[in-house]
Amino acid sequence: xxxxxxxxxxxxxxxxxxxxxxxxxxxxxxxxxxxxxxxxxxxxxxxxxxxxxxxxxxxxxxxxxxxxxxxxxxxxxxxxxxxxxxxxxxxxxxxxxxxxxxxxxxxxxxxx
Amino acid sequence: xxxxxxxxxxxxxxxxxxxxxxxxxxxxxxxxxxxxxxxxxxxxxxxxxxxxxxxxxxxxxxxxxxxxxxxxxxxxxxxxxxxxxxxxxxxxxxxxxxxxxxxxxxxxxxxxxxx
Numbered sequence: 001x002x003x004x005x006x007x008x009x010x011x012x013x014x015x016x017x018x019x020x021x022x023x024x025x026x027x028x029x030x031x032x033x034x035x036x037x038x039x040x041x042x043x044x045x046x047x048x049x050x051x052x053x054x055x056x057x058x059x060x061x062x063x064x065x066x067x068x069x070x071x072x073x074x075x076x077x078x079x080x081x082x083x084x085x086x087x088x089x090x091x092x093x094x095x096x097x098x099x100x101x102x103x104x105x106x107x108x109x110x111x112x
Numbered sequence: 113x114x115x116x117x118x119x120x121x122x123x124x125x126x127x128x129x130x131x132x133x134x135x136x137x138x139x140x141x142x143x144x145x146x147x148x149x150x151x152x153x154x155x156x157x158x159x160x161x162x163x164x165x166x167x168x169x170x171x172x173x174x175x176x177x178x179x180x181x182x183x184x185x186x187x188x189x190x191x192x193x194x195x196x197x198x199x200x201x202x203x204x205x206x207x208x209x210x211x212x213x214x215x216x217x218x219x220x221x222x223x224x225x226x227x
């Protein structure tokens with residue numbers, strides 16, 4: 001089944017403790033992207049990648065890192081999480097510009 | 113910057129009626145539009161898309177209309193069912209403006225189905 005898989009689905013952690021949210025897609029998509037979704041603010045792009053080893057900042061990149069060492073994987077790294085990064089996160093992938101994204105099921109992060 | 117917006121944050125319809133969800137966009141360079149459905153606790157799910165060389169596209173129970181003159185996009189859902197309850201949002205894609213990779217999402221309309 002064609003899908004975007006992200007883990008974990010839920011995580012509660014403490015301020016400053018490094019964490020990684022993994023994302024993997026099996027559709028051979030070129031583009032991958034991370035979004036955060038907050039009430040009243042909609043989907044905001046954190047980082048995106050147009051190909052292996054190519055990553056770019058989105059609208060809200062501060063406090064996040066990403067890497068794209070393989071085409072299928074695009075992990076999101078929070079080096080020193082803070083409470084304002086508590087949010088619902090989505091990974092997504094697509095064939096490229098001019099095509100829609102396929103989204104993962106989401107990761108609910110709570111930083112206390 | 114230019115952005116995608118929705119006319120109504122919440123839309124309540126009777127089960128069996130048709131629903132119309134609207135979206136206004138302001139980037140005249142946008143050439144591709146998508147409607148997504150997001151159910152509670154799930155990720156956004158692709159419903160239907162349309163490119164700027166078309167003004168109407170139909171799927172199963174859904175129709176998307178594009179009016180480039182007034183920069184308006186709508187999603188029509190026929191014979192609304194309880195399973196249609198969700199947040200619906202539109203997205204536009206252009207090679208100029210918009211999100212970092214050209215894709216801009218609206219904030220969403222919550223469709224509520226009354227029994």
